Structures are given as C-alpha cells and as structure tokens.
Amino acid sequence: MDTDLLIIGSGAGGATLARALVGSGLRILILERGDYLPREKANWEPEAVLHEHRYHTPETWRDADGQAFHPVTGYHVGGNTKLYGAAILRRRESDFVPRAYPDGSTPAWPLDYAALRPYYDQAEAWYHCHGVRGLDPCEPPRGDYPYPPMAHEPVIQAFADALIAQGLRPFPLPLAILRDAANPNTSPCIRCDTCDGFPCLLHAKGDAEVCALRPALADPNITLLTGVRVQRLLTGAGGTRVESVEADTPDGPRKFSARVVVVAAGAVNSAALLLASKQAAWPNGLANANDLVGRHYMCHRNSVCVALDPRRANPTVFQKTLAINDFYEASGEADFPWALGHIQNLGKITPAVLAAQREHWPGFFTAAVAHHSVDWWLTTEDLPDANNRVTLDADGGIRLSYTPNNIAVHEHLLARWKTLLHTLGYPVVQTQTMGIEAVAHQVGTLRFGHDPATSVLDVNCRAHGVDNLYAVDASFMPSIAAVNPSLTIMANALRVAEHLRARFAA
Numbered sequence: 001m002d003t004d005l006l007i008i009g010s011g012a013g014g015a016t017l018a019r020a021l022v023g024s025g026l027r028i029l030i031l032e033r034g035d036y037l038p039r040e041k042a043n044w045e046p047e048a049v050l051h052e053h054r055y056h057t058p059e060t061w062r063d064a065d066g067q068a069f070h071p072v073t074g075y076h077v078g079g080n081t082k083l084y085g086a087a088i089l090r091r092r093e094s095d096f097v098p099r100a101y102p103d104g105s106t107p108a109w110p111l112d113y114a115a116l117r118p119y120y121d122q123a124e125a126w127y128h129c130h131g132v133r134g135l136d137p138c139e140p141p142r143g144d145y146p147y148p149p150m151a152h153e154p155v156i157q158a159f160a161d162a163l164i165a166q167g168l169r170p171f172p173l174p175l176a177i178l179r180d181a182a183n184p185n186t187s188p189c190i191r192c193d194t195c196d197g198f199p200c201l202l203h204a205k206g207d208a209e210v211c212a213l214r215p216a217l218a219d220p221n222i223t224l225l226t227g228v229r230v231q232r233l234l235t236g237a238g239g240t241r242v243e244s245v246e247a248d249t250p251d252g253p254r255k256f257s258a259r260v261v262v263v264a265a266g267a268v269n270s271a272a273l274l275l276a277s278k279q280a281a282w283p284n285g286l287a288n289a290n291d292l293v294g295r296h297y298m299c300h301r302n303s304v305c306v307a308l309d310p311r312r313a314n315p316t317v318f319q320k321t322l323a324i325n326d327f328y329e330a331s332g333e334a335d336f337p338w339a340l341g342h343i344q345n346l347g348k349i350t351p352a353v354l355a356a357q358r359e360h361w362p363g364f365f366t367a368a369v370a371h372h373s374v375d376w377w378l379t380t381e382d383l384p385d386a387n388n389r390v391t392l393d394a395d396g397g398i399r400l401s402y403t404p405n406n407i408a409v410h411e412h413l414l415a416r417w418k419t420l421l422h423t424l425g426y427p428v429v430q431t432q433t434m435g436i437e438a439v440a441h442q443v444g445t446l447r448f449g450h451d452p453a454t455s456v457l458d459v460n461c462r463a464h465g466v467d468n469l470y471a472v473d474a475s476f477m478p479s480i481a482a483v484n485p486s487l488t489i490m491a492n493a494l495r496v497a498e499h500l501r502a503r504f505a506a
C-alpha cells in the first residue's frame with residue numbers, strides 16, 4: 001500500500017482536505033497533474049495572461065455539437081484558486097432549500113446552512129477572508145469576519161454611497177487576501193490592478209497553495225507529487241473498493257494504491273476520471289450505476305458589465321471591493337418576483353487588460369474606455385439540468401454539453417442593474433455574457449444526496465457503491481446558488497475531513 005489516503009488534485013477542495021488532516025497520523029499522498037505555477041513577471045502581464053493564455057490549459061474540449069473550444073481553466077498546484085478573483089462568499093440559508101424560477105426549481109441540499117457554518121468559519125480564517133458582518137442584506141447567521149473589510153477607493157466608495165441613497169444595501173465584498181492595511185509597507189498584498197484572474201506574483205492571494213497546501217506539507221505524513229496525471233481508478237473484484245489508480249508520471253506510467261481515494265480534480269475532470277474508469281464491475285464508469293456521473297453540470301450565468309461616464313475618470317487601482325445582494329432572494333417586483341442573483345465589482349479593466357482582449361480596437365479608444373469605466377460581474381444561478389453534462393469522446397477528450405438556462409432571470413438582473421447605473425449617472429453601459437469556455441465556476445457533476453437513484457455521492461461525499469471513494473471538489477453541489485463557489489468547496493472539504501478522520505485515522 002503506497003499510502004493511507006490518496007488525493008487527486010491540489011485545488012480548493014484537495015488542498016483544504018489535506019490541511020484539515022494535518023496531525024491525523026494518516027499518510028497522505030496528493031497527486032497533482034500540474035506543476036507549481038511559475039513565479040515570473042508574466043504573472044502580472046495582461047497580454048500573457050489574458051491574450052496568450054499562458055496559465056490556461058491549451059487542451060481543447062468539445063461542445064454538444066462537436067465544436068472545439070479552449071476552456072478557461074488551468075492545471076497548477078493550488079488549482080484554479082491560483083487565478084481566482086478571491087471573492088469568497090457563504091451560501092445563503094435559502095440556497096440550501098428549493099428555490100423556484102420560471103424555468104424550474106433548484107433541489108434541496110441534504111444538509112442545511114447550520115451544518116456547514118462551523119466549516120465556513122474555519123475556511124474563512126485559513127483563507128484570510130476580509131469582510132464586515134451585518135451589511136449584506138441576505139447574510140446568513142455568522143460571527144465577525146477574521147479580517148476587516150478591504151477599503152473602497154474613492155470612486156467605489158462614492159458608488160456605494162449613491163446606491164445607499166437609492167435605497168440599496170451594498171456591502172464590502174468578502175475577499176481572500178493577505179492584506180495588512182495597518183502596515184501597508186510590510187503587507188504581502190499591495191492592492192494592485194492584477195489580481196482578479198491573474199496569478200499573484202507576491203503570493204498574497206488567499207489561494208489553496210498558500211493557505212492550505214503549504215501548511216499541509218509541513219506535516220511529514222503529507223506528500224505532494226506534481227506532474228502526475230491520474231488516468232483511471234481501478235476497483236477489485238466486486239467493484240466496491242478502489243484498489244489502485246493509474247497515472248502518467250514524469251517517469252512514465254505508474255500505479256498507486258491507497259486505503260482511501262479522494263477525487264478533487266475539479267467538477268469536469270473528476271467526472272471525466274470516473275467516466276474513464278470503465279471496468280467489468282462498472283461498465284458505464286466508476287460509481288455510475290445510475291448514469292448520473294457527469295450530469296447536472298452548472299457554471300452560473302455570468303456577465304461582465306462596464307459602466308462609462310465620459311466626464312468622470314475612474315483612477316481606482318484595486319477595484320474589486322463592492323457587492324450588491326439586494327436582488328439575491330427576490331427582485332422585489334410584483335410582475336417578475338424571482339430571485340435575480342449577485343453583483344460584484346470586477347478587477348479594474350485597465351488599458352492593457354482591454355488591449356489584451358480587444359486587439360482590434362484602436363489604442364486611444366481602449367485607453368479612453370479603460371480610464372473611465374467602472375466594472376462589474378453579474379451572476380445568476382443556473383439550474384441543474386441532467387442534459388448539461390460531461391461525457392468522453394471516443395478519443396478520450398472531454399465533451400461538455402451545456403445549454404444555458406434561467407436566461408430570462410439573468411436578463412432581468414442585467415436590465416435592472418443597467419437602469420440603476422443610468423440613474424447613477426453612467427450614460428453608457430455595455431454588457432457581455434460569458435460563453436461555454438467560461439468554466440471557472442464549474443460545479444455539480446457528482447451531486448451528493450441521500451438517494452443513490454438521484455445522487456452519485458452520499459452525504460459524506462462518499463460514492464454510492466464504492467466504499468473507499470470520496471470527492472471533495474466542486475462536483476458535489478446539487479445546486480450552484482448565485483454566489484461564487486470556492487468558500488463552499490473549502491468548507492465542505494473541511495466537513496468531509498472530519499468524517500475521514502473519524503472513520504480512518506483511528
């Protein structure tokens with residue numbers, strides 16, 4: 001036996017699990033497909049990051065029609081948190097029970113907010129979450145944030161004040177950042193304009209490498225191997241236990257064996273891994289007796305929204321500090337009463353950021369737009385549709401079939417926000433809704449639940465029918481909610497760690 005517990009993937013779920021098992025006495029081996037993200041000047045170069053996609057995988061996936069596309073995702077130690085915007089929000093209490101929308105309803109979770117609350121507390125502390133309690137209008141019950149909120153720069157503060165004057169309740173966006181505002185000259189974070197979507201050259205983002213993996217690797221029982229891509233999981237006779245995993249390593253193909261195997265490769269890749277693990281006992285893929293593996297993929301309906309007032313420059317540098325949840329649980333409108341979603345600032349669009357994404361625009365125009373824009377990210381929940389799914393093509397490649405849903409609700413959120421921006425004096429508002437390549441918020445392909453007929457994992461995130469197989473990444477979620485997913489992935493990994501410790505460490 002190579003190890004007690006084998007974790008596949010070192011992102012938000014896998015790394016948090018490893019840290020949560022420090023001191024358990026379990027021998028833990030983490031197999032990570034990627035390497036450490038290189039620390040280099042290009043980390044902060046928009047052209048390299050956003051145009052050349054230096055830190056995104058060059059692999060192609062296919063959509064339902066067989067069209068190839070490049071998913072905006074990366075394979076690194078720390079997973080996609082190396083590039084994330086570090087907005088870490090708790091799900092609301094209402095996100096754990098069914099919510100009705102014009103297109104259907106979300107399912108109930110097998111646990112409620114109270115069950116996750118202590119793990120949210122722990123995850124916020126580990127990931128350096130900055131925020132302030134009591135301002136978010138649908139905030140779930142909680143104590144104080146571990147760190148004070150990131151301060152708004154003047155334009156964003158003015159925006160917050162103007163929204164309050166309109167009767168809204170904007171609040172500081174909870175952020176996972178290693179920022180010491182009282183000591184700016186020694187603070188790891190310098191509040192730069194290359195945070196959201198960029199790797200942090202200063203390692204000052206609260207990502208899974210910095211906040212979970214490094215402390216985990218201080219435990220001599222925990223080992224990380226990089227450049228090891230797991231290809232298949234193999235069970236013994238009867239198919240009820242994973243006996244080994246097959247992987248490509250820098251030294252060639254190798255098998256690893258463990259008492260417990262945890263997939264944490266991200267929602268798409270974890271599903272792909274189980275589907276690739278067809279074997280006599282599991283002819284449709286591991287843990288796939290009911291053809292549920294890979295189904296119910298969700299990724300949010302996301303739009304960028306750029307507000308412009310040509311008369312007012314926006315010199316903000318660190319812009320991603322404000323959030324709006326006034327329409328999160330209900331629109332407040334009698335003729336369209338649905339929950340609409342969540343709004344937060346984007347990292348500031350600079351001339352270089354815009355030039356990297358709009359290469360044909362003339363430079364003077366790019367600069368004029370970027371110097372005046374205030375930038376937003378709007379998120380609406382998408383519904384778990386069984387036909388939105390991950391499958392494997394004959395060549396082993398990933399096929400992501402996804403038809404957007406809940407569109408009318410997202411359009412309503414966009415229209416409502418545009419009207420508000422006009423009211424606040426921004427005459428020009430441009431929006432762009434993300435396409436299938438925007439897989440950043442991928443969740444839901446191995447949903448957890450009580451009933452094996454409708455879920456892949458049980459409530460402890462153990463695969464139904466496979467006694468020693470667990471999943472702790474984004475795949476476990478039966479619904480996505482409208483807040484960013486990472487904090488819930490981290491909190492759930494902490495919850496599952498407690499179960500694994502009790503079951504296996506003794």
Ligand SMILES: Cc1cc2nc3c(=O)[nH]c(=O)nc-3n(C[C@H](O)[C@H](O)[C@H](O)COP(=O)(O)OP(=O)(O)OC[C@H]3O[C@@H](n4cnc5c(N)ncnc54)[C@H](O)[C@@H]3O)c2cc1C
Nearest residue numbers: 009011013033075079080085086087230265473474484486
């Ligand atoms: C640009 C961007 C911005 C984002 N901003 C935010 C944000 O502000 N807030 C938020 O909450 N979320 C954000 N996200 C999403 C967030 O990063 C993910 O939700 C989170 O990282 C998912 O965690 P995970 O553990 O499921 O997967 P990941 O963090 O992706 O980790 C999976 C790991 O598994 C590895 N792996 C994959 N396949 C294999 C294999 N076969 N063998 C071995 N290893 C494998 C990968 O290399 C990776 O390290 C953002 C994502 C992106 C890309």
